[in-house]
Amino acid sequence: MKTACFDGKQMKYVQNYPYPKPEESLVKVNLAGICGTDLEILGGYMEYRGILGHEFVGTVKHSDNSNLVGKRVVGEINVGCNECDNCKKDLQRHCPNRTVLGILKRDGAFAEFLSLPSENLHVIPDSISDEQAVFIEPLAAAFEIKEQVSLNPEWVVAVVGDGRLAQMICQVLKLSCSNVTCFGKHQSKLKHMKKLSILTKIGIDSLSHQFFDLVVEATGSNSGFTDTMKLVKPRGTVILKSTIASRENLDLTPTIVNEITLIGSRCGLFKPAIDALATGMISVDFMIDSIYPLENFSDAIEHAKKSDTFKVFLKP
Ligand SMILES: [Zn+2]
Ligand SMILES: [Zn+2]
Numbered sequence: 001m002k003t004a005c006f007d008g009k010q011m012k013y014v015q016n017y018p019y020p021k022p023e024e025s026l027v028k029v030n031l032a033g034i035c036g037t038d039l040e041i042l043g044g045y046m047e048y049r050g051i052l053g054h055e056f057v058g059t060v061k062h063s064d065n066s067n068l069v070g071k072r073v074v075g076e077i078n079v080g081c082n083e084c085d086n087c088k089k090d091l092q093r094h095c096p097n098r099t100v101l102g103i104l105k106r107d108g109a110f111a112e113f114l115s116l117p118s119e120n121l122h123v124i125p126d127s128i129s130d131e132q133a134v135f136i137e138p139l140a141a142a143f144e145i146k147e148q149v150s151l152n153p154e155w156v157v158a159v160v161g162d163g164r165l166a167q168m169i170c171q172v173l174k175l176s177c178s179n180v181t182c183f184g185k186h187q188s189k190l191k192h193m194k195k196l197s198i199l200t201k202i203g204i205d206s207l208s209h210q211f212f213d214l215v216v217e218a219t220g221s222n223s224g225f226t227d228t229m230k231l232v233k234p235r236g237t238v239i240l241k242s243t244i245a246s247r248e249n250l251d252l253t254p255t256i257v258n259e260i261t262l263i264g265s266r267c268g269l270f271k272p273a274i275d276a277l278a279t280g281m282i283s284v285d286f287m288i289d290s291i292y293p294l295e296n297f298s299d300a301i302e303h304a305k306k307s308d309t310f311k312v313f314l315k316p
Helices: 036-042 137-146 164-175 187-195 222-231 253-257 271-277 294-303
Strands: 003-006 011-012 025-034 056-060 072-077 113-116 122-123 154-161 179-184 199-202 212-217 232-240 262-266 288-293 311-315
Touching: 003 179, 003 294, 011 164, 011 222, 011 294, 025 294, 056 113, 056 137, 113 212, 122 311, 137 154, 137 164, 137 271, 154 164, 164 187, 164 222, 179 187, 187 199, 222 232, 253 288, 288 294
Parallel strands: 154 179, 154 212, 179 199, 212 232, 232 262, 288 311
Antiparallel strands: 003 011, 025 056, 025 113, 025 311, 056 072, 072 122
């Protein structure tokens, strides 16, 4: 099959890559999204080798679950051993022996086909387009915040970052809290937030210092952490969403002095994300930038790296 494969140094277009595991459900990839994590992996994060891509929508070609065959699906990306304590608690994403689609010991979605266990797959309704469906994985990560923190509607909330994930987190928080501010760097990226009655700011002014009960850091950069710590109130809560290759020189002193609760947050369950897209509760269409054929992956990656880009897709 055709893939764009990463050898640890660069991505290469390969025409005759072996097909994925026959013991799992085989999915023909309709569309895959390029995410910040993919760009981090290309920069050395996780020391991953193989096919990248973990945001996808596809059509099931073979499966041990006959109800899935021929259906349009998205897939949860963590595959656990199903034997350890975490897996028994349905926390496959914390299984020490897990594989992760396109991130850890498992080939991903920048290919004609991928495989996942049938229990990882979710059929999506026709009301969700292919482009929208690719956002389900990162939107699930945004909804994970609601699983981890009991959001008080009175809270004054901030999100640091104006990229794809930050935009979705703002919208998810807005469902529970009326006062949400997005701190961004690009006026063009904040336009849509304003339409959704989310307050927007470029840069951090002194009035915002220690003003927020909850701050979510979703910049994908080290400087985001420093900004986040400026915004949070003493005894407030900080949620860290960025997985970045380097977290050097992080100063944790303010965390201790101000007794901040730090929460790391990663993947989430797909169900709330699928429902939110199907009912139009969350909008993602404004983030659809461009679709490239898989063989033009290098142009797509360059496009994804640009600061004013939201989401670039690859079509095998
Ligand atoms: Zn991602
Ligand atoms: Zn396990």
